[in-house]
Amino acid sequence: MSIWQYIEYYLSKLLYSLRAHDAGLFIKSPAFAALPEPNITLECPQCGPSGSQMLVDLTQDGKDEFPHLTWTKPPQLDVKEYILLCEDVDAPLPFPIAHCVFYAIPAETTQVTHKDTQPVDGSVQGGLKAGFRWVPNIRKRHYLGPRPLVGHGPHRYIYQLVALSEPLDLQSLGSQVTKTKIAEAIKGKVVGWGSWVGVYERTWQS
Numbered sequence: 332m333s334i335w336q337y338i339e340y341y342l343s344k345l346l347y348s349l350r351a352h353d354a355g356l357f358i359k360s361p362a363f364a365a366l367p368e369p370n371i372t373l374e375c376p377q378c379g380p381s382g383s384q385m386l387v388d389l390t391q392d393g394k395d396e397f398p399h400l401t402w403t404k405p406p407q408l409d410v411k412e413y414i415l416l417c418e419d420v421d422a423p424l425p426f427p428i429a430h431c432v433f434y435a436i437p438a439e440t441t442q443v444t445h446k447d448t449q450p451v452d453g454s455v456q457g458g459l460k461a462g463f464r465w466v467p468n469i470r471k472r473h474y475l476g477p478r479p480l481v482g483h484g485p486h487r488y489i490y491q492l493v494a495l496s497e498p499l500d501l502q503s504l505g506s507q508v509t510k511t512k513i514a515e516a517i518k519g520k521v522v523g524w525g526s527w528v529g530v531y532e533r534t535w536q537s
Contacts, residue, residue, distance in 0.1 A: 350421040350484070357416055357429075357510065358491050358526065362518045371525030373402050373492045378529060385488065385529040391478035392533070396445040397431075400527065402492055403441060408523050410438045414493040414513065421479070421486040430488065431474040432466035432510050433459065434499060448474055464501075466508050477531040485532040494523035 353359070375398045378385055387393040404410055413436035418427035433448065440461070447461035450473050458464055465473040479486035497520055504512055 350423065350486075352420045352422075352425070352427045355426045356418055356420060356489060356491070357514060358489075358493070358524055360514045362514060362521050363524065366521055366524065369523075369525045370405060370408070371402055371492060371494060371523045373400060373490060373525035373527040375400055375490070375527050375529065381526070381528045382530060385477055385531045389529070390476045390531055393476075395474075395476040397443070397448040397474055397476075398490070398529065399442065399444050400490060400492070401442040402525060404438075404494070405523065408494055409496060410494040410522065412436060412438055412495045412498040413440060414495065414499075414517070415443060415490070416493075416510070417474075417488055417490045419477070419479070419486055419488055421484070423480065423483060427489075429466075429468055429510055430476070431468060432513065433473075434464050434466070434508070434513060435501065436461075436463040464508070466510060466513070477529070479531060479533050481533045482535055483533075485530050488529045488531065490527045490529065492525050493517065493521060495520045496522045 375383070377389070377399050385398070389396050389398050400415070414434045415436060416432040417430040419430060420427045422428040443461065447459060449460045450465065451458050451460055459473065468475055477486060477488050495517060499513065499516055504516060
C-alpha cells in the first residue's frame with residue numbers, strides 16, 4: 332500500500348457519515364414535482380435487478396465501461412426525447428456527484444451500451460457515437476465509472492432515465508451546457524422516468 336492509499340483510507344473513515352444525499356438527486360428536482368414516482372423500468376442485464384453489485388469491468392478498478400442499460404417506453408407516453416445520467420449519492424460531499432449527463436437522446440432509443448457512449452472527435456460537449464450529447468463531469472470527461480474511497484462503504488450509483496414531452500432547445504441551453512441548466516429547461520416537460528441502482532465498494536483487502 333502506498334502512502335496515498337493510507338491517506339485515502341483514513342480520510343474515508345473520517346468522512347464515513349457523509350453519505351445518502353438522495354434528496355439531491357436529479358429526479359428529486361422541481362421538474363419532477365408532478366411525477367414523484369417512476370413510470371419507466373430501467374434495467375441492466377449485465378448486473379441484474381436494481382440494487383445489484385456492479386461488475387468490476389464497469390468501474391475504474393476495471394475497464395471503466397458504461398453499463399448496458401435497457402428500457403421499454405410505456406405505450407401511453409408521448410416521448411420526444413430522453414436524458415440519461417448517473418449520480419453517486421454516497422460520495423462524502425454535501426451533494427451527489429454526477430458521473431455522466433447524456434442528453435438529446437432520440438425518442439426511439441430503448442437501450443444504451445458502452446459503445447454508444449464513446450465521444451466522437453474528442454471534443455468537449457460534443458456528440459457521442461449513438462448520436463446524443465454529453466455534459467462534462469467533474470473531470471471534464473463524458474463518463475466516469477464507480478470509484479468510491481477505500482473503506483468508505485458501499486456507494487450507490489443511480490442511473491436515471493428521463494422522458495421528455497418535447498426536445499430540449501439546444502440553442503437556449505447555450506454552448507456551455509450544465510446539469511443545472513438542463514434541470515431548469517425540463518420543467519413542464521417530464522412525462523416519465525425510471526432508475527437503476529448499481530452498488531460498488533472498495534475495501535482495504537481489495
